[in-house]
Amino acid sequence: MPKVLLASSSAPRRGDALWERAAPLSRKFFDRDPRLVAPCLLGKLLLRRIGGGLLVGRIVETEAYLGADDAAAHAAAGRTQRNAVLFGPPGHAYVYLTYGLHYCLNVSCLPEGDAGCVLFRALAPLAGFSFMARARGLKLYRGDFSDPRKMRLLSSGPARLCQALAITRAENNGTDMTSRESGVWIADDDYQQREIRTSTRIGITKSARLPLRYYIPGNPYVSQKRASSQ
């Protein structure tokens, strides 16, 4: 099982309230084609409340996964016990274990009965650096928090992101990402992301030519290889 740091007893910080004021995205936002949702999620906040503290990151890289028309999608072969969340109402977390080692976090899209989702591939951390570093098993000191080469090890990549936010299938699969009460939610702080690029998705062999990866160009947390840009 992946190593996951359990909730610590760290007290809420004064800055947390500022992040929590950001408005959670509505269910309607996710109630549409993942190809529309994925680019719109760039620049939004992913928040995680744990152990009385708050972890915050800005979404900088996503991938869209479709239904039966997308052989790379978990929903392609139909509904199973594992992927049931994808066929449920939109805006819910789909967490799965890959390669027997790593968790990956998605959010369900489309109306109930239709399967589709967006995979979170990378975050730019904004708050909770120390917790994320501990959760990742990294020894980062305060001075390292301004070093992009070290910081990108926190949350660049879908599995790193989950480990940094202490997200597991047991705790988070199926939770409502439009609600603060769920402990994992997505919010809009009115940050305007102007430039967005697309490419083929990373690390897949089926439907590999579909340009369903979306990212913020130049952002240090974005994956830098194994995908062809457009």
Add this chain to the structure above:
DNA sequence: GAGGAGATCGTCT
């Protein structure tokens, strides 16, 4: 810095 191999286990056939 780049590239390759190994780790590891849930899910599906």
Add this chain to the structure above:
DNA sequence: GACGATCTCCTCT
């Protein structure tokens, strides 16, 4: 029994 939406470590250049 085979496969996989990944990551880390090690080796080579």
